[in-house]
Amino acid sequence: MFFRKLALKASQVVGSGPTFLAAVVITVLWLATGPYFHFSNTWQLVINTATSVATFLIVFLIQNTQNRDTAVIQMKLDELIRAIKTARTELVQMEGLSDEQLENLHDEFRTVREQASIRDEGSKKKHD
Numbered sequence: 001m002f003f004r005k006l007a008l009k010a011s012q013v014v015g016s017g018p019t020f021l022a023a024v025v026i027t028v029l030w031l032a033t034g035p036y037f038h039f040s041n042t043w044q045l046v047i048n049t050a051t052s053v054a055t056f057l058i059v060f061l062i063q064n065t066q067n068r069d070t071a072v073i074q075m076k077l078d079e080l081i082r083a084i085k086t087a088r089t090e091l092v093q094m095e096g097l098s099d100e101q102l103e104n105l106h107d108e109f110r111t112v113r114e115q116a117s118i119r120d121e122g123s124k125k126k127h128d
Contacts, residue, residue: 007064014058 013019030047037043074095081087094102 004064004068007061011061011065014061
């Protein structure tokens with residue numbers, strides 16, 4: 001619970017305009033100090049270390065947010081499938097299907113889309 005709240009708040013802060021602006025300012029300041037430090041290895045190491053640590057931590061925030069968003073979308077889709085009487089409710093559990101089964105479903109839906117497209121083109125010609 002604590003990590004979820006922390007990750008949500010941190011992702012909001014990290015993904016904001018002011019944070020991006022702060023990162024740009026820090027980068028410009030770091031660049032400006034280059035001549036003072038004679039563009040030394042230590043000077044380069046400072047930015048490399050800072051960006052590596054920030055990237056490392058932000059990956060976990062992004063993954064947490066992605067996992068949560070995916071779970072929420074999945075639940076919404078499951079609810080829609082359950083609410084539509086003609087929907088195949090067995091599709092709610094698609095996560096457990098094999099890659100071959102998913103490919104077969106993909107092919108089936110592609111065929112349905114193509115047939116719908118053909119029907120749409122036919123009805124447009126009748127109205128023209």
